[in-house]
Amino acid sequence: MDLALLILSALLPVALLLAAGRALLPWLGPPPQGPGAGLAAVPLGLLLFWLGALGLTTFGLPWNAWTLLGPPLLLALAGLLLRRNIPTKAPEQAAVSSSLTGTSNRSGAPVPLGLLDVLSLLALGLHALASVKLWATNPDFVYHWGIKARHGLRVGELDLTYLGAGAFAPPHGDYPPLLPALFTAVGSLHGLLGGDPLDPRPWLLLSPLCLALVVLALRASTTVAGSSPFVVRGGTAAAALLLAGFATRHRLAGGPDLLLAAALSLGVLGLLRRQRGFSTGPGVPPLTLLTAALAAMTKTEGIAVALVLALLSAAYLHRSPSAPAEGSTPRSGTAKQLGAAAWRGLAVLGAALLTLLPWLLLARHHELFDPTLNAGGPPRLDHLPELLPAAGRALLHPHWHGAAVLLLLAALGALAIPKARLPALAALGHVALLLGAYLTARYEVELWVASSFPRLLVQAIPTAALAAALALDHWLASSPKAPSPERSRLGEAEAQS
Amino acid sequence: MSRLRSTIAGGVMVLAILAALAISLTDTLEARQRLLRAQEQGVPPSGWQLGARQQERYQRFLHAVADTLPKDSRVAVLGPGEAPRSEATFFLSLWTAWHQPRWRVLRRPSAEGREQADAWITYRRHLKAPTLRIHGLEEVARHPLGAVYRRAQPSDSGLREDLAQENPTQDEPIQEEPTTDGGGS
Numbered sequence: 001m002d003l004a005l006l007i008l009s010a011l012l013p014v015a016l017l018l019a020a021g022r023a024l025l026p027w028l029g030p031p032p033q034g035p036g037a038g039l040a041a042v043p044l045g046l047l048l049f050w051l052g053a054l055g056l057t058t059f060g061l062p063w064n065a066w067t068l069l070g071p072p073l074l075l076a077l078a079g080l081l082l083r084r085n086i087p088t089k090a091p092e093q094a095a096v097s098s099s100l101t102g103t104s105n106r107s108g109a110p111v112p113l114g115l116l117d118v119l120s121l122l123a124l125g126l127h128a129l130a131s132v133k134l135w136a137t138n139p140d141f142v143y144h145w146g147i148k149a150r151h152g153l154r155v156g157e158l159d160l161t162y163l164g165a166g167a168f169a170p171p172h173g174d175y176p177p178l179l180p181a182l183f184t185a186v187g188s189l190h191g192l193l194g195g196d197p198l199d200p201r202p203w204l205l206l207s208p209l210c211l212a213l214v215v216l217a218l219r220a221s222t223t224v225a226g227s228s229p230f231v232v233r234g235g236t237a238a239a240a241l242l243l244a245g246f247a248t249r250h251r252l253a254g255g256p257d258l259l260l261a262a263a264l265s266l267g268v269l270g271l272l273r274r275q276r277g278f279s280t281g282p283g284v285p286p287l288t289l290l291t292a293a294l295a296a297m298t299k300t301e302g303i304a305v306a307l308v309l310a311l312l313s314a315a316y317l318h319r320s321p322s323a324p325a326e327g328s329t330p331r332s333g334t335a336k337q338l339g340a341a342a343w344r345g346l347a348v349l350g351a352a353l354l355t356l357l358p359w360l361l362l363a364r365h366h367e368l369f370d371p372t373l374n375a376g377g378p379p380r381l382d383h384l385p386e387l388l389p390a391a392g393r394a395l396l397h398p399h400w401h402g403a404a405v406l407l408l409l410a411a412l413g414a415l416a417i418p419k420a421r422l423p424a425l426a427a428l429g430h431v432a433l434l435l436g437a438y439l440t441a442r443y444e445v446e447l448w449v450a451s452s453f454p455r456l457l458v459q460a461i462p463t464a465a466l467a468a469a470l471a472l473d474h475w476l477a478s479s480p481k482a483p484s485p486e487r488s489r490l491g492e493a494e495a496q497s
Numbered sequence: 498m499s500r501l502r503s504t505i506a507g508g509v510m511v512l513a514i515l516a517a518l519a520i521s522l523t524d525t526l527e528a529r530q531r532l533l534r535a536q537e538q539g540v541p542p543s544g545w546q547l548g549a550r551q552q553e554r555y556q557r558f559l560h561a562v563a564d565t566l567p568k569d570s571r572v573a574v575l576g577p578g579e580a581p582r583s584e585a586t587f588f589l590s591l592w593t594a595w596h597q598p599r600w601r602v603l604r605r606p607s608a609e610g611r612e613q614a615d616a617w618i619t620y621r622r623h624l625k626a627p628t629l630r631i632h633g634l635e636e637v638a639r640h641p642l643g644a645v646y647r648r649a650q651p652s653d654s655g656l657r658e659d660l661a662q663e664n665p666t667q668d669e670p671i672q673e674e675p676t677t678d679g680g681g682s
Contacts, residue, residue, distance in 0.1 A: 119518060126525045134548035135528035142547060143591045151598035167610045168571045168601035170594055200547060234510050241517035245524035251546075401520050475506035 002195075006132060009190035010205035013069055013182070020072035021045030023079020028286040034278035035110075036220025036269045036287075042213060043266065043290035046178070047355065048072060050297045053158070053181040054358050062156040065188035068181060111223060116233035120215050123237070123244035128208035130248040132201050141254025144171045146200060149183035153197050158184075160366040174368040176359050178297045179256055182206060203254060210258035211247060214462050215240045217265035221466050224272045225419055227473040235469030239462055242403050250399045250455055256299040260459040263295035263302065267309040268426045268463055271316055275422065284313045284344050289351040296352035297359070300375075301456060304433040306352035308426055314345035316422060374448055379439040387438050390446045394453035404457050410468035420470035427464035431457070542576070542588035555589075555620065556596045558642040563597055565638040565645050566616050573603040573614035577621030589620060617646040 021041030025032065032040060052071050056063055130136040138145075147170040152158050158180065163173030183203040191197030219236040227235070243261070252258055270287030273279045279287075292309050295302030363369060395405045411427045414420035434456050441448055534540075535549035545552040566572065574593050576586040586606045594602040603610045611617065617624075617634060620643040629635065634646035 116514070119514065122518075123521055126521055130525050130528050133529070133532075134546070135525070135532050137547045139546070142595050147591070147594045147598060150595065154598045162601065165571075165601050167605060167607070167613070168603055171591075171604060230507070231510065234514050238510070238513040238517040241514070241521040245517070245521035248521075248528045249524035251528070399524075401516075403517075403520070472506045472510055476503050476510075
């Protein structure tokens with residue numbers, strides 16, 4: 001009974017946010033179809049939640065289950081009612097539902113769940129078990145993320161005076177409060193259902209849910225990329241097991257890193273879907289825009305995720321089948337394409353920064369920024385002799401069992417394979433940006449890298465695993481298949497890239 | 498040639514799945530063992546984790562003395578006998594903030610910060626009269642595992658000095674109890 005209550009307290013808010021996101025999804029553009037289309041509901045639901053939580057804080061209103069989850073509940077109900085009254089939306093909903101559970105084969109048709117998918121579920125189950133048993137609790141969950149939520153639950157709001165109390169404030173008061181808001185919502189709901197609102201176990205169960213999001217994104221991405229069912233299921237299972245093991249052993253439950261991993265994976269999925277013709281329309285796919293926003297509201301490193309997605313959006317989307325200027329490259333067309341690429345990049349970055357802006361203004365007003373932080377100095381290349389060996393040691397951290405190095409090397413090799421290039425660039429680009437951030441250290445580069453880089457790698461490793469899986473799929477395809485006209489055109493576009 | 502390539506790629510995938518399965522299972526077991534190891538005596542606050550006995554004992558101590566200080570009190574924490582800026586005191590402060598979110602806990606222990614605090618909490622340590630007089634403190638709660646001291650008056654600036662420079666034997670360290678726990682308080 002206790003366990004059921006814990007699970008319900010964690011699942012119900014997530015389900016509400018998902019339902020609210022799904023209710024709003026049709027407003028963002030053409031009906032989403034194909035593998036992973038419905039996943040955009042997750043960042044959209046979280047974006048609504050984020051804006052609601054910040055709105056409450058701005059107007060001095062309380063944070064609790066009713067105020068934080070009430071608006072998503074109303075939106076979800078409104079979405080249900082509207083759907084009932086508009087029968088023409090039914091096929092779109094079917095596409096969204098199937099995309100959350102199923103995937104497709106080389107031509108985009110769904111791949112049914114198989115035995116290897118049981119291993120993905122086992123991975124999620126193991127991490128859920130470790131999370132609820134407190135074996136995998138992230139130290140920073142205790143040291144600041146959770147402290148803010150517990151204080152919020154005690155006083156019934158996000159107390160910015162508390163966060164800005166100088167030496168008497170918890171660490172990192174300036175970090176975006178998405179996680180504390182989620183923990184507050186889950187804890188408050190747990191209290192309403194008869195549990196202890198301050199019990200951290202239901203909060204920690206959000207961690208396997210973030211991992212589930214990564215797994216769904218990887219499965220959808222391999223499908224979208226036209227991989228064989230063996231690679232779709234096996235690649236996803238291998239990545240899920242590896243990530244579950246690392247998330248448990250390195251104690252990531254309650255921290256933001258799995259959510260950032262999900263953001264990068266989902267953002268890449270959005271780009272792959274557009275590249276493969278599963279989503280149409282001008283500009284950046286809503287899924288990629290929303291995940292850039294999600295990354296920014298999760299933690300500082302989310303800006304790096306958004307930057308990678310912005311660069312890839314700028315570089316890749318002009319080759320999408322929907323791009324009108326495909327194939328014709330006169331000088332004026334090139335200038336136009338460059339301009340469009342810049343706009344796409346700026347759109348992704350803009351989505352991230354606009355999402356973060358209200359919080360930055362609040363944090364500045366309440367003087368939450370900590371000038372003693374190690375990061376944020378001017379970049380110094382003379383840190384490199386310390387940084388590179390430390391990063392090498394971090395890559396070989398025993399909790400990764402060598403997988404971080406292998407997968408990043410695989411991603412490097414996958415750059416040569418057109419269908420794996422996009423995720424490979426995303427993974428390597430994100431790692432490069434993370435390393436670049438260490439150049440801004442004010443002191444103790446080596447210690448900083450050692451204490452954080454092995455953990456931060458988890459943000460990029462799922463995308464590196466995706467690149468590796470797509471590369472393997474390329475090698476597995478032993479006999480060339482007769483491509484459809486559409487796929488032939490895509491192949492040409494990839495070869496150009 | 499293409500068949501060989503295909504076989505190798507398939508083999509790599511199967512190996513990757515098996516290796517990841519082994520990693521996942523052993524890592525889960527190892528995480529469980531780590532929590533068991535964290536129950537051992539003498540683990541410093543930097544090694545505490547949720548579910549471990551050491552921090553649960555500290556939680557019970559804080560719970561026992563919590564009512565002696567009002568909400569939003571500015572609290573400084575002193576660990577057992579170490580220098581006030583020590584790593585143990587730093588992590589003890591964070592655990593205090595976790596367990597008592599209604600207080601404002603001095604995050605980075607410093608002599609200056611402590612003098613701004615409304616109250617001091619000592620763990621595994623009791624302060625003696627000379628120390629209390631120097632810092633303008635009075636005892637408001639005494640517990641077998643520590644004590645709470647409230648600021649009675651501004652500390653004497655002429656006498657104020659960093660506790661790191663004091664002779665630790667002036668105060669009474671509380672020896673760690675056996676690990677059988679049994680409540681601790």
